Amino acid sequence: MSKITLGNESIVGSLTPSNKKSYKVTNRIQEGKKPLYAVVFNFLDARFFDVFVTAGGNRITLYNCLGDGAISALQSYADEDKEESFYTVSWACGVNGNPYVAAGGVKGIIRVIDVNSETIHKSLVGHGDSVNEIRTQPLKPQLVITASKDESVRLWNVETGICILIFAGAGGHRYEVLSVDFHPSDIYRFASCGMDTTIKIWSMKEFWTYVEKSFTWTDDPSKFPTKFVQFPVFTASIHTNYVDCNRWFGDFILSKSVDNEILLWEPQLKENSPGEGASDVLLRYPVPMCDIWFIKFSCDLHLSSVAIGNQEGKVYVWDLKSCPPVLITKLSHNQSKSVIRQTAMSVDGSTILACCEDGTIWRWDVITK
Amino acid sequence: MVTDDSNSSGRIKSHVDDDDDGEEEEDRLEGLENRLSELKRKIQGERVRSIKEKFEANRKKVDAHVSPFSSAASSRATAEDNGNSNMLSSRMRMPLCKLNGFSHGVGDRDYVPTKDVISASVKLPIAERIPPYTTWIFLDRNQRMAEDQSVVGRRQIYYEQHGGETLICSDSEEEPEPEEEKREFSEGEDSIIWLIGQEYGMGEEVQDALCQLLSVDASDILERYNELKLKDKQNTEEFSNSGFKLGISLEKGLGAALDSFDNLFCRRCLVFDCRLHGCSQPLISASEKQPYWSDYEGDRKPCSKHCYLQLKAVREVPETCSNFASKAEEKASEEECSKAVSSDVPHAAASGVSLQVEKTDIGIKNVDSSSGVEQEHGIRGKREVPILKDSNDLPNLSNKKQKTAASDTKMSFVNSVPSLDQALDSTKGDQGGTTDNKVNRDSEADAKEVGEPIPDNSVHDGGSSICQPHHGSGNGAIIIAEMSETSRPSTEWNPIEKDLYLKGVEIFGRNSCLIARNLLSGLKTCLDVSNYMRENEVSVFRRSSTPNLLLDDGRTDPGNDNDEVPPRTRLFRRKGKTRKLKYSTKSAGHPSVWKRIAGGKNQSCKQYTPCGCLSMCGKDCPCLTNETCCEKYCGCSKSCKNRFRGCHCAKSQCRSRQCPCFAAGRECDPDVCRNCWVSCGDGSLGEAPRRGEGQCGNMRLLLRQQQRILLGKSDVAGWGAFLKNSVSKNEYLGEYTGELISHHEADKRGKIYDRANSSFLFDLNDQYVLDAQRKGDKLKFANHSAKPNCYAKVMFVAGDHRVGIFANERIEASEELFYDYRYGPDQAPVWARKPEGSKKDDSAITHRRARKHQSH
Secondary structure, X not given: OOOOOOOOOOEEOEOOOOOOOXXXXXXXXXXXXXXXXXXXXXXXXXXXXXXXXXXXXXXXXXXXXXXXXXXXXXEEEEEOOOOOOEEEEEEEEOOOOOEEEEEEEOOOOEEEEEOOOOEEXXXXXXXXXXXXXXXXXXXXXXXXXXXXXXOOEEXXXXXXXXXXXXXXXXXXXXXXXXXXXXXXXXXXXXXXXXXXXXXEEEEOHHHHXXXXXXXXXXXXXXXXXXXXXXXXXXXXXXXXXXXXEEEEEOOEEEEEOOOOEEEEEEEEEOOOOOOOEEEEEEEEEXXXXXXXXXXXXXXXXXXXXXXXXXXXXXXXXXXXXOOOOEEEEEEOOOOOOOOEEEEEEOOOOOEEEEEEOOOEEEEEXXXXX | OHHHHHHHHHHHHHHHHHHOOOXXXXXXXXXXXXXXXXXXXXXXXXXXXXXXHHHHHHHHHHXXXXXXXXXXXXXXXXXXXXXXXXXXXXXXXXXXXXXXXXXXXXXXXXXXXXXXXXXXXXXEOOOOOOOOOOXXXXXXXXXXXXXXXXXXXXXXXXXXXXXXXXXXXXXXXXXXXXXXXXXXXXXXHHHHHHHHHHHHOOOHHHHHHHHHHHOOOHHHHHHHHHXXXXXXXXXXXXXXXXOOOOOOOOOOOHHHHXXXXXXXXXXXXXXXXXXXXXXXXXXXXXXXXOOOOOOOHHHOOXXXXXXXXXXXXXXXXXXXXXXXXXXXXXXXXXXXXXXXXXXXXXXXXXXXXXXXXXXXXXXXXXXXXXXXXXXXXXXXXXXXXXXXXXXXXXXXXXXXXXXXXXXXXXXXXXXXXXXXXXXXXXXXXXXXXXXXXXXXXXXXXXXXXXXXXXXXXXXXXXXXXXXXXXXXXXXXXXXXXXXXXXXXXXXXXXXXXXXXXHHHHHHHOOOHHHHHHHOOOOOOOHHHHHHHHHHOHHHHHHHHOOHHHOOOOOOOOOOOOOOOOOOOOOOOXXXXXXXXXXXXXXXXXXXXXXXXXXXXXXXXXXXXXXXXXXXXXXXXXXXXXXXXXXXXXXXXXXXXXXXXXXXXXXXXXXXXXXXXXXXXXEOOOOOXXXXXXXXXXXXXXXXXXXOOOOOOOOOOOOOOOOOOXXXXXXXXXXEEEEEXXXXXOOOEEEEEOOEEEEHHHHHHHHHHHHHOOOOOEEEOOOOEEEEOOOEEOHHHHOEEOOOOOEEEEEEEEOOEEEEEEEEOOOEOXXXXXXXXXXXXXXXXXXXXXXXXXOOOOHHHOOOOHHHOOOOO
């Protein structure tokens, strides 16, 4: 939020595409009329790297990306409650490596589906309002964190269905939480952001025994001694409006508000005095026509590039390996005009999916020269 | 960024050209301008370089982070299927349907056919949702809002659910102008200001040029430059005396150490870091002291082997007995002392004088023993002087007291000798010395008995405190004489030890055993304390005596020279912006957000703040001007006319308006009311005296005698509060807790809550509103009803207003609780006017996301 001063400037990327890579539309499918809010490739199991899942309306659908742009529909789930509207979906795993899909939406109930048996594994009830994002801990994929309108972030064990920790209270968010993300190497740490314009970094290190306890809990999940974590280790105010997406990039954070840009910034924590610290905005990735909220970006597994759609149906792909920032390419098609809520990049970045408000999914494949 | 560099320097140039005629000046500034842009470029270049370095370093981390993900994914792929069904893999072989793509891609203008996915869905059975709520933290007592939780002055962005757009709601016209924040300078700016300042000085032109470059006010730049100069100076100084700082040590006085105690400890709630009354409360000490807790010295058992009661035993040990001269003198002094006690008043004063002479003698005699001892005696000599002075200046009144004390001593002397004799005989051989000592000891003990301060009688109090030192000083002489035999260098007193000792005297009176054990454990032995006590009688008693009988000897002993509230250094000020509100906390008409008006009365209660008046409260007493009663937390005397005196109810159990406490909307206070007692614990600590009949029934909030409340789905709307066990009418159910916020804050929050159709605000008094939105207890979920089975009542409990929920009628177990929110006729929002209206309107939560459209 602070004014940019001499010596603290950030480097702004140029919107001239380098065309280092180019992509072409290889498919477009219409999945009903309801807006699609989430699409994500599997990143937990190498067998299913081409499988992706979408969420929108009361439906969760699994697809497989085949060669030549073909897409096959694998599974489809519909909530019997027509009022449900899923906003987010993520992959997870059971303790035996079983692939799960966890989705949440307006009802605030997290649906954990065992996709190997095509049955509902757990319905996690507890959030007081809608769930805006679910993210999985990649090294312990039984753990998911959820961001909710009820101003809390919760940590769950999807295997046992336990709500382990609630991150809210005195130092918590003051309005809807819109996005969360686990730190890539520090298993205790995650970041959250939301409508109160802040980004908070939390640690569950002191509560890790509860996380371990959740794996062996055999009693009723409601009897688990869920703990409140009231104070984050750091609160950053680098945006002035809703922050609707944040992702770790090493020890830096990529985040976006409704200001037509993604920021890359460094949280400078004072480790021995929690709560204090500074933030240094290093790079800015402009994204034109992207000033409405609930537009989320995505990266490939290797974090070599980031893709984000805008409200005109265009996708901007930025290189994350170069400084100053380089725009790899801008994906546009004259029939793609609807707001792109979420993109998904395949593990190697060769396929980009865009799910839109009009219920369409666009597939873009890299052109191999 | 870098590109606009040339523009700004161009501007500066023209500006300079217009203003300056002198050629030289212009030349100099020509250089300045180039130098400025050069520096700017340099700083920006460095910044770019540093960003690149950071980025590269972080990029390496990213790559390191990523590899475990890939390997984990591969290992999961090769993990054996445990014979479970593997639908996902089989579906990949046999999909529901296949949608062919365009292997060669489509051009921008080409038509892309839409393919509908055939839906053969697995149904997810309905999971029942729970009523919406905002995550809240349980509070068992109210908390004052932390400063960083304020919404005042912050831009509020709402998402308009029906319009589908975000609105920025800041009512600027009534918003107090936020205090202008001090401009923070970045490192780059600092270095440019510093370098330019060093090279060109801080002339007006230079300032102007810098203003242009940094877009800051000239005054700010000058100020910053001076700050930097100061810093630079400090840096060089610090460099020269680096490593000379000590942490907390015994050398610091207790004042410094107690600062955190004074700042963080709440004397009303007896907890550190009180969330209700906050840190850095003004320190108010009662003008009347509690009587010391002490027992008769004669009955006391030695507390340790270093107890002063063991003194005689120590003296008899041959090795320590070396100085015959001092012993002889000691005996002489004892004789004189006993004479003083048993004889008449003028002699008492005289004895003081003679003792003084002896002490200085000893001081001289011991010069050759060791340097440490020498020094000590030097100090002692100084300290004794006031005693002498005091004894001469004694006011008549205290002389009279002295007389009674002395005569009492004589009487009790006879009675108590035999028992003491027995006790001492067993350990002592030297008969002469012991007898003398006995007399002395005895007299002192009895003097103490007489001097035992009696509450509500300040004359007695003062008299005793004066009479004691005299006996004490008599004793002191003996001890000092003995000290010369046993003196060790460890008896040097650090400032903090001295302060702790003084606190000890305040707490325990002149009981060296308790002081040593509780406050100076490991630092000083009881003997040390006892010795020190005798050396410092006057300074101690000066401190504890009442102001009107103060022995004014004009001495100032730093750190313990007054009873008044010390000026407080606020070390523990909260971090973060302190926003000064230019807004009166007196509420100016309640806006529509007021959902709950307390107590049914229209005038709200006044917030109580303890006054610091000494003795009686006058016209200036803040309590009087604020129209509140003085309470037990006030500094004023118990007989203050403005004090609330509690009740004398004997039988009514204080449950009706006949009880003055009840009638005033207050709970009874066992400290104040005559017959309202509290039994505590299992009785192992001793029962409080039971007065009156039966337990007082008007202390239920204080004692937390509440009912078990259950949270469940309301039969009416949203969540509801239910009662576990049945209760009868007027039974106390529980407290409605929450965050204490100002009325101004409540205005702001109310606007937000009204948008969400959910409000947990509760009017508490003229200063505060309770907000249970994020912090509270289950009772916040009790719904509104026009025919309620409960009522809410603001009670004044031990200086604080609290909200109790009481049964309006008999309520059966597991019934839902309702109470009347007392909406004013124009205060209730539309949704609340529905019959049995709820504060939460579920229908408002619609397909919000569907309207998350562009706003244009």
